[in-house]
Amino acid sequence: MESVLATPADADIILKLYDLRREEVMRKARLWIANEFWPSTAAEYFAVAANSADPHNAYIRQVNSYWEMAAAFVLHGAVSADLFIDCNQEGFFLLAKYAPILEEVRQRNPFFMVKTSELVKRYPAAAVRYEAARKNTEAMRTRIQAEAKA
Numbered sequence: 270m271e272s273v274l275a276t277p278a279d280a281d282i283i284l285k286l287y288d289l290r291r292e293e294v295m296r297k298a299r300l301w302i303a304n305e306f307w308p309s310t311a312a313e314y315f316a317v318a319a320n321s322a323d324p325h326n327a328y329i330r331q332v333n334s335y336w337e338m339a340a341a342f343v344l345h346g347a348v349s350a351d352l353f354i355d356c357n358q359e360g361f362f363l364l365a366k367y368a369p370i371l372e373e374v375r376q377r378n379p380f381f382m383v384k385t386s387e388l389v390k391r392y393p394a395a396a397v398r399y400e401a402a403r404k405n406t407e408a409m410r411t412r413i414q415a416e417a418k419a
Contacts, residue, residue: 351394362402365402
């Protein structure tokens, strides 16, 4: 990754990103997406994401855009990639969660999760974090599907 140590300014950005995650609505949105929103097709994704009448529509937009913004900070050099990747897993979790439908969603929305995807391509440590998240989300998806059948 980078050969430069993170600066105190980098640490300040990481702490601000963390603080934003603690905001009440953001916390509810993150909880819903992490635990309850498991679309298995792009149609299921867009049934919420493209439906402004759905009460969870704002949650999807808020959480996805938050992590894409954070990834863009790294890609544009505003924050240390090493520090960001060490301190954050959730963006990689989202990308892994959407992996089975990613290409199908991108047919309709070509920019969907592209910044987080770029982090994974550009930084080996991000690829490692993503791979761990992918294994975890596969296990979670299997458990959720089994519980739904029971």
